[in-house]
Amino acid sequence: MDVNQYLEIFLDETNEHLQSLSDQLMILENEPENADTINEIFRAAHSLKGMAGTMGYKRMQALTHDMENVFSEIRNGKMKVTSNLVDVLFQTLDALEEYKNTIQETQDEGTNDNAALIKALQQCLDEGTGNVTEEAPAETKEEPASDSGNENGDKKWKNIALQEHEINALKEAEEKKMNIYGCTVFIQESCILKAARAFLVFKAVEELGEIIISEPSTQDIEDEKFDFDFSLYIISEEGYDKVEAAIMSVSEIEKVIGEKVSAADAIANGEANEKAVEAKEESGAAETAQPAKEETAAPASPAPAAAAAPAAAPAAQGGNAPAKKGANKPVVNRTVRVDIEKLDVLMNLVSELIIAKNSLVSSAASGGQAGNNSNFNEQIEYLESVTTNLHESVMKVRMVPIESITTKFPRMIRDLSKKLNKKMELYMSGEDTELDRTVVDEIGDPLMHMLRNSADHGLESTEERIAKGKNPTGSIFLDAYQDGNNVVIEVKDDGNGIDVEAVKRKAIDRGTITAEQGENMSSKEIIDLLFLPSFSTAKVVSDVSGRGVGLDVVKSKIEALGGDVSVKTKLGEGSTFSIRLPLTLAIIQALMVIVGGETYAISLGSIDTIEDISENDVKYVEAKEVIHLRGNVIPIVRLHEVLGLEMPKENKDRMIVVIVKKGDQYAGLVVDELIGQQEIVIKSLGKYINCTSRMISGATILGDGEVALIIDANCLI
Amino acid sequence: MDEISLMNNEFDTTQFIVINIGDEQYGIDIKYVDNIVRMQKITRVPNCQDYFKGVINLRGEVVPVMSFRMKVNLPEVENTNKTRIIIIKLEPNAPVGIIVDAVKEVVTLTDNNIDAASRSSTNNDPTYINGIGKTGGTLISLLDLNVVISEKETA
Numbered sequence: 001m002d003v004n005q006y007l008e009i010f011l012d013e014t015n016e017h018l019q020s021l022s023d024q025l026m027i028l029e030n031e032p033e034n035a036d037t038i039n040e041i042f043r044a045a046h047s048l049k050g051m052a053g054t055m056g057y058k059r060m061q062a063l064t065h066d067m068e069n070v071f072s073e074i075r076n077g078k079m080k081v082t083s084n085l086v087d088v089l090f091q092t093l094d095a096l097e098e099y100k101n102t103i104q105e106t107q108d109e110g111t112n113d114n115a116a117l118i119k120a121l122q123q124c125l126d127e128g129t130g131n132v133t134e135e136a137p138a139e140t141k142e143e144p145a146s147d148s149g150n151e152n153g154d155k156k157w158k159n160i161a162l163q164e165h166e167i168n169a170l171k172e173a174e175e176k177k178m179n180i181y182g183c184t185v186f187i188q189e190s191c192i193l194k195a196a197r198a199f200l201v202f203k204a205v206e207e208l209g210e211i212i213i214s215e216p217s218t219q220d221i222e223d224e225k226f227d228f229d230f231s232l233y234i235i236s237e238e239g240y241d242k243v244e245a246a247i248m249s250v251s252e253i254e255k256v257i258g259e260k261v262s263a264a265d266a267i268a269n270g271e272a273n274e275k276a277v278e279a280k281e282e283s284g285a286a287e288t289a290q291p292a293k294e295e296t297a298a299p300a301s302p303a304p305a306a307a308a309a310p311a312a313a314p315a316a317q318g319g320n321a322p323a324k325k326g327a328n329k330p331v332v333n334r335t336v337r338v339d340i341e342k343l344d345v346l347m348n349l350v351s352e353l354i355i356a357k358n359s360l361v362s363s364a365a366s367g368g369q370a371g372n373n374s375n376f377n378e379q380i381e382y383l384e385s386v387t388t389n390l391h392e393s394v395m396k397v398r399m400v401p402i403e404s405i406t407t408k409f410p411r412m413i414r415d416l417s418k419k420l421n422k423k424m425e426l427y428m429s430g431e432d433t434e435l436d437r438t439v440v441d442e443i444g445d446p447l448m449h450m451l452r453n454s455a456d457h458g459l460e461s462t463e464e465r466i467a468k469g470k471n472p473t474g475s476i477f478l479d480a481y482q483d484g485n486n487v488v489i490e491v492k493d494d495g496n497g498i499d500v501e502a503v504k505r506k507a508i509d510r511g512t513i514t515a516e517q518g519e520n521m522s523s524k525e526i527i528d529l530l531f532l533p534s535f536s537t538a539k540v541v542s543d544v545s546g547r548g549v550g551l552d553v554v555k556s557k558i559e560a561l562g563g564d565v566s567v568k569t570k571l572g573e574g575s576t577f578s579i580r581l582p583l584t585l586a587i588i589q590a591l592m593v594i595v596g597g598e599t600y601a602i603s604l605g606s607i608d609t610i611e612d613i614s615e616n617d618v619k620y621v622e623a624k625e626v627i628h629l630r631g632n633v634i635p636i637v638r639l640h641e642v643l644g645l646e647m648p649k650e651n652k653d654r655m656i657v658v659i660v661k662k663g664d665q666y667a668g669l670v671v672d673e674l675i676g677q678q679e680i681v682i683k684s685l686g687k688y689i690n691c692t693s694r695m696i697s698g699a700t701i702l703g704d705g706e707v708a709l710i711i712d713a714n715c716l717i
Numbered sequence: 718m719d720e721i722s723l724m725n726n727e728f729d730t731t732q733f734i735v736i737n738i739g740d741e742q743y744g745i746d747i748k749y750v751d752n753i754v755r756m757q758k759i760t761r762v763p764n765c766q767d768y769f770k771g772v773i774n775l776r777g778e779v780v781p782v783m784s785f786r787m788k789v790n791l792p793e794v795e796n797t798n799k800t801r802i803i804i805i806k807l808e809p810n811a812p813v814g815i816i817v818d819a820v821k822e823v824v825t826l827t828d829n830n831i832d833a834a835s836r837s838s839t840n841n842d843p844t845y846i847n848g849i850g851k852t853g854g855t856l857i858s859l860l861d862l863n864v865v866i867s868e869k870e871t872a
Contacts, residue, residue, distance in 0.1 A: 598761065643763040688813050688866060689762060689769050689781040696762060699772055699779045707760040707774050 010055050014100050017044045022093055022411050025086060032081035042071045057109040060099040066121040067092050073125060088120045160215045160231055169212050170263040173235040181240055183258025184231040191252040195224040204246040209236025338397050349390045356383045399434040402480055405444040406431050409451060416455045423462050423473040424455060430480035435487050439561055439581055446554040450491040450577050451476060458495035458575060492576040498569040500526050527567050531555045588682060592675035596645035599708040601680055601700055606713040608661040615653045627668055634659060636668040637716050642695060660713035667717045682710060729828045733850060735857055736817040738785060744850050744857040745803065751812055752804040753820055756796050773814060780804060782814035788865060789845060805862060813866055826850045
């Protein structure tokens with residue numbers, strides 16, 4: 001079967017399910033009895049298995065199947081959730097993630113069977129259940145019927161919820177002295193046409209008696225919407241042996257488990273399990289919803305799939321020559337999942353745009369007549385409002401909450417906590433902060449680096465914390481928020497902070513700086529040394545961090561995205577790493593200014609105020625020009641100088657200073673003239689032109705067709 | 718028209734745009750040329766490589782423009798109404814403009830008419846040239862655009 005066109009959907013959904021599994025597992029570890037969570041997990045695992053099977057990824061399917069078995073036992077209350085079990089399950093998720101990545105790159109699941117993991121899962125299963133899977137019926141027989149809710153095991157018929165007319169039918173049958181049997185039929189897992197086998201079973205049973213109800217419903221069974229077992233309530237005049245023999249006469253039936261029951265029992269069972277059944281039905285609904293989803297998505301996928309196919313070809317060749325670049329190229333294009341509502345809004349705006357165009361056309365056709373001018377202006381205003389809204393909506397489509405990456409972190413911190421043997425807790429806020437998809441994709445790794453850094457270097461060991469009288473459990477905070485046109489993400493820990501002296505000594509030891517230089521450096525400059533390549537202060541190199549390839553990578557990656565990284569630290573109290581990223585809106589509000597006859601744009605988001613300052617107010621601190629403004633000392637930057645322009649000859653006694661801010665730092669930019677506020681479209685300068693300072697972040701085209709450069713105020717602070 | 722394309726198929730031919738820089742003629746492979754535009758207002762970009770004159774607005778796209786004369790260490794001249802900017806696209810979505818004194822013509826050269834650039838010649842900057850084309854008794858230096866556009870400064 002050609003499943004290429006579904007690959008994207010498969011990967012997308014696998015991601016979703018894996019994430020949901022990981023999230024729920026975290027919850028489960030803390031609340032092992034949470035039934036909702038267990039159901040949720042089971043559902044995700046089950047869908048994952050189904051999807052992997054459909055796509056023909058047998059190894060992935062096998063692994064998920066074993067995982068599902070474990071969850072199934074937990075759900076039935078036969079196993080307790082232990083920390084050890086959660087560990088194994090997390091490893092399983094990792095392995096599945098690996099399969100997914102391999103599939104993404106090569107379209108093939110690879111050859112790793114993960115036999116060890118499967119064995120571990122099996123072992124957990126055996127330990128947890130006391131290996132009762134086979135003997136379950138014998139054991140549970142002694143259990144009182146009312147307890148059966150969680151103890152049914154293979155006697156799944158007890159889970160059948162009965163409707164009123166079925167209850168009546170059962171009671172009637174009892175009155176007529178007919179026998180009522182509950183039974184569950186297991187089909188061999190190798191069976192290909194399960195629906196057909198089930199049909200034969202039904203036929204065989206109906207020769208002997210009547211089927212009151214089946215679980216899943218007959219319709220679902222016909223549609224093959226069941227695993228490898230189904231349960232029945234049968235009324236018959238014949239003995240149970242005969243019924244069982246009839247069912248077993250159908251080939252490929254593994255076993256039949258059943259017994260004679262009374263109507264009252266059946267009803268009691270049904271009620272006791274109503275809750276469980278509800279959950280089951282829900283999961284059934286989730287499954288049926290899935291194919292529907294795939295169907296709706298399918299018409300959209302051929303185009304990307306076609307694009308993916310050529311990419312797959314080099315990937316396949318890459319298998320022979322692993323060094324070849326093509327092998328690393330993912331076979332799937334990057335996509336954004338878009339809320340239908342957002343698309344509807346877009347659609348509406350586009351239709352409005354067409355209407356606006358039409359009215360313009362008609363007013364142009366009747367043009368020249370008196371009084372038309374105001375109408376024309378009205379249309380222009382309308383058009384403007386539509387385009388502004390359109391822009392906003394399109395931007396929104398590209399924006400995704402950073403949640404999509406932060407959800408991995410609690411799990412990571414949990415693992416680190418175990419590995420490093422430190423107690424720690426991660427607190428996150430602002431996960432709903434939205435960033436452009438391209439940026440969100442890129443900051444996952446840097447953030448992970450920084451969290452690892454905080455966990456490994458930042459937080460002290462538990463003993464040390466107790467000795468210091470701190471809470472033995474260390475805290476790491478991940479906070480995201482929007483600040484003007486930027487998004488700030490902070491990673492904060494309440495650990496020991498950065499020991500500036502230690503960093504200095506190490507830098508001197510390594511010859512990065514001389515002892516003399518060290519004397520003259522401010523603590524901020526010394527901390528910045530941490531961002532140099534191959535610099536690590538951890539005395540012991542662990543496999544978590546300490547190889548010195550952390551922070552410089554973080555820095556270069558963030559800078560490539562047009563952002564920057566800064567550190568604040570207090571010895572003994574912890575440190576805060578802040579990442580500041582542009583929202584990457586392609587259109588921004590900007591202040592247009594004139595410097596030396598040239599027009600420049602400054603992003604409005606970074607502007608605090610605009611001041612008119614007398615030349616006499618400029619003071620000197622450390623031979624740098626500053627002004628004193630409302631209690632703040634603000635350094636001023638003469639844009640003429642940094643832009644390589646000649647200073648105006650005549651000395652004006654007043655100057656216009658645009659105060660820009662970055663976080664809590666300010667700078668004043670001296671300009672000649674202000675033009676005003678304008679909405680500008682950011683264009684890149686192209687890859688060939690190379691600004692030595694990163695002061696110019698791009699260019700824009702003005703209404704008169706001229707190009708104006710955009711000054712990145714953040715670089716001037 | 719058909720005849721020409723037929724001929725092109727029969728021999729291995731390449732079309733070049735011939736540009737003038739002072740008295741010399743240079744050829745640019747036509748397949749890299751996106752556009753030829755008249756001189757227009759160039760917005761200076763501060764602190765960039767000095768041979769980049771700045772950026773222009775090319776139908777809504779911002780395109781960086783370099784001076785060929787400055788790149789190959791020739792003296793600058795005043796712009797005339799023959800000055801042109803040749804928009805080159807070595808890669809899609811990465812256009813770059815090159816200012817030349819004038820654009821003369823388009824020539825079609827067969828491979829037989831292209832000689833490899835002589836390394837031993839006393840030419841100032843043989844590195845920018847990857848061949849010499851002969852047509853109608855004149856010689857055209859064929860530019861290696863990758864070298865012209867790349868950032869590497871000539872020593």
